[in-house]
């Protein structure tokens with residue numbers, strides 16, 4: 389991180405789940421790897437509960453305890469925890485935020501050696517309902533006031549509203565207080581290693597350039613599966629459902645990277661311009677290209693209403709109406725309580741014309757990018773079965789990260805993204821117009837589901853989801869092959 393000056397990272401909602409499980413561990417990893425300078429950084433937790441610095445540190449320590457297995461991290465952990473201070477107060481109280489500002493300013497004065505500039509990063513690990521009052525308080529009382537430079541940045545997490553209207557309302561409330569370059573909307577899928585690899589793969593390899601279009605690609609699938617249900621989050625989840633939780637953000641962001649045109653440069657705005665164009669080219673989703681499911685047992689959660697129609701599984705087909713992709717179905721599929729935990733991008737190629745080997749029934753060429761677990765890329769291709777006979781067989785060219793990059797540890801998505809917020813790199817964050825375009829795609833469908841015009845089909849927990857989804861895939865032209 390090249391800029392210097394005091395750096396204050398303020399985690400609002402410091403005792404909540406997101407902060408404990410993701411934000412603080414990511415900060416600790418960054419600290420341990422030397423990305424947060426001991427002489428510049430201070431971390432503040434802010435939340436309502438009245439606890440001491442020590443109590444917050446103890447809570448956080450609980451989530452970092454595994455790290456202590458590595459001997460060299462023990463010392464780093466206790467030094468890291470010493471950097472954390474806690475301020476308690478409500479999310480709409482002037483008094484609380486004035487105290488927070490005082491604590492930050494004291495830290496800044498104590499770090500005067502670093503030229504007096506002040507960098508303030510506010511991480512809102514909070515429910516979006518409190519974003520507007522919190523942003524207002526930050527703007528009024530806590531922004532960087534140093535004449536010597538620096539900045540104030542805000543990091544927010546989905547859900548950014550529930551549909552186009554509420555999303556736009558939230559954007560405009562925050563937009564009145566902070567400029568777009570100050571706002572970092574996290575979609576943590578954009579921090580995953582193989583998602584970040586997508587543009588390199590597409591635009592730095594001659595192999596793919598001529599093939600990446602409707603002439604060669606039959607269909608694209610972006611699949612997310614989890615082998616557990618909503619566990620303890622039923623109440624929250626029931627208001628949102630799988631489309632808002634996973635598809636409208638994580639999978640759609642991945643789709644943008646698969647489908648976008650080459651940006652004119654790697655500047656964040658050039659990349660995001662191309663992503664917006666993809667989203668704006670998606671045509672309205674047809675009801676017959678949607679299958680919704682709800683796992684049996686979902687409604688046993690006492691916080692979920694008995695008549696809930698909220699999907700915990702969905703398959704939808706998106707169609708991009710442009711020169712590159714017309715006619716190619718992009719199948720987005722996500723489900724909770726499925727048979728396995730996996731996230732894949734599957735690019736299936738068209739059949740070879742004039743198949744002299746009559747081998748097409750063995751399967752098509754397919755390029756699979758496994759985002760998780762066990763990051764990998766593999767290409768299914770047809771080869772001659774070794775031996776005397778001339779027989780063909782489907783095999784794989786396999787790049788498994790664990791084998792190929794032994795000993796290289798892959799950073800957590802949050803680690804990377806938080807580092808970007810400090811560096812001021814917005815490439816892997818969602819711009820306001822991207823968010824709007826994403827809501828435009830899904831809002832009509834979400835409203836139809838809410839009106840009960842589309843029903844969720846029950847499926848067994850631990851299964852592959854409703855069989856109707858497999859039928860939809862077949863109709864969209866996906867041909868199942870075996871192997872991996």
Ligand code: BG6
Pocket residue numbers: 576614633634731
């Ligand atoms: C979150 C969703 O955004 O992503 C969760 O709200 C989901 O429901 C999680 O479990 C999945 O993230 P990952 O990184 O484990 O695939």
